[in-house]
Amino acid sequence: DTGVSQNPRHKITKRGQNVTxxxxxxxxxxxxxxxxxxxxxxxxxxxxxxxxxxLEKSRLLSDRFSAERPxxxxxxxxxxxxxxxxxxxxxxxxxxxxxxxxxxxxxxxxRLTVV
Amino acid sequence: AQTVTQSQPEMSVQEAExxxxxxxxxTSESDYYLFWYKQPPSRQMILVIRQEAYKQQNATExxxxxxxxKAAKSFSLKISDSQLGDAAMYFCAYxxxxxxxxxxxxxxxxRLTVIx
Numbered sequence: 039d040t041g042v043s044q045n046p047r048h049k050i051t052k053r054g055q056n057v058t059x060x061x062x063x064x065x066x067x068x069x070x071x072x073x074x075x076x077x078x079x080x081x082x083x084x085x086x087x088x089x090x091x092x093l094e095k096s097r098l099l100s101d102r103f104s105a106e107r108p109x110x111x112x113x114x115x116x117x118x119x120x121x122x123x124x125x126x127x128x129x130x131x132x133x134x135x136x137x138x139x140x141x142x143x144x145x146x147x148x149r150l151t152v153v
Numbered sequence: 154a155q156t157v158t159q160s161q162p163e164m165s166v167q168e169a170e171x172x173x174x175x176x177x178x179x180t181s182e183s184d185y186y187l188f189w190y191k192q193p194p195s196r197q198m199i200l201v202i203r204q205e206a207y208k209q210q211n212a213t214e215x216x217x218x219x220x221x222x223k224a225a226k227s228f229s230l231k232i233s234d235s236q237l238g239d240a241a242m243y244f245c246a247y248x249x250x251x252x253x254x255x256x257x258x259x260x261x262x263x264r265l266t267v268i269x
Contacts, residue, residue, distance in 0.1 A: 041197075071256070080157070080244050080259030081198070094256065127196065141188050142257070144198035 042145035044130050050151045051120055058116045059148045063132030070113050071142060072105055074098065075127040084128075087113060088135065120152045157247050159260035166235045167268050173220075174230045174263045176245030184250040187221065187228045188257070192242040201243070204228065206250070232265075240267045 043062040051057050063070050068089050073081035084103070085095045089110035099105075102120075107113040117124055127149050131142035156179045166172035178187070189201040204212045204221050212219050216236075220229045232239055242264050246257040 073257075078261065080246075080261050081257070082259070083256035086256060096256070129198065131198075141190075141200035141203055143200075144190075146195065146197045 042130055042132050042143050044128075044145035044148050046148055047146065048149050048151075050153060053120055053122060053152055055120055056116065056118045057120060057150060058114050059128055059130075059150075060112060060114050061130030061132075061145060062112045063130070064134075064143055065111075067132035067134045067143070068110070069133045069135050069142075070107055071131040071133075072113070072115050073129040073131065075129055075147070076125075081129055084115075117150075120150075122152045125150055125152045157245050157258050157260035159245055159263050161263045162261070163264045163266070165266040165268055166232070166239075168235055168237060170235055171231060171233045172235055172265065174232075174243050174245075174265070176228045176230070176260055178226050178228065178245070178247050178258075180226070180247065180249070182249055186248045186250055187219075188246040188248070189217070189219070189228075189230045190244045190246060190259075191239075192244060192262070194241070198244070202230065235267050237267050237269065240265055 045060045070087045072084040075081040083096050085105050087107040102118045105115045127147045129147045131144045133142045158177045185206045187204045190198045191201050192198050202214045202217050216233045218231045242262045244262045245260040248257050
């Protein structure tokens with residue numbers, strides 16, 4: 039297992055288009071998290087899954103955002119009708135409950151640029 | 154609400170010297186976890202060190218150690234014998250210790266430069 043994998047690494051899209059990102063967590067990890075990181079800021083929590091269940095969503099996750107983890111393995115994050123304010127790094131992380139008190143394993147992120 | 158403050162946007166240190174990065178946080182809880190993460194230019198966040206709030210002993214991981222002052226809500230990171238590979242963004246993070254509360258709250262980061 040090579041860690042948490044995120045694809046694509048970079049995405050440039052026109053305003054109004056839909057985009058989808060994929061995250062493949064560490065295989066035995068049952069928890070998966072999505073964070074957003076804008077320039078000059080620390081990551082901000084978006085949502086979290088335990089297995090296939092989405093258990094928590096931040097107020098940052100507007101109705102244009104949707105995340106899924108259909109089989110409790112990989113996850114997708116879709117942004118509909120993208121806006122320039124959506125430009126950010128989207129980070130995925132995974133952990134194995136209850137050991138996540140030891141911190142998560144992060145992926146390298148997907149950098150989204152909306153033009 | 155939990156907030157994490159890193160008041161040093163940038164720091165620099167000479168190779169082989171020691172540097173301390175500051176972090177303060179605000180919480181009304183008594184049981185929580187604190188973390189320092191490193192984000193090199195390749196962007197993957199790496200856990201450097203963690204501290205449980207109920208433990209009085211400061212955590213240490215090789216050249217990295219923390220000074221945890223619970224009453225002052227302070228959690229600084231000391232890097233000894235700095236190496237070129239330590240150059241990165243460093244984020245302080247807080248996690249509430251409660252079932253169902255799983256997200257991390259991050260500070261805005263400190264960019265560390267290591268001077269050869």
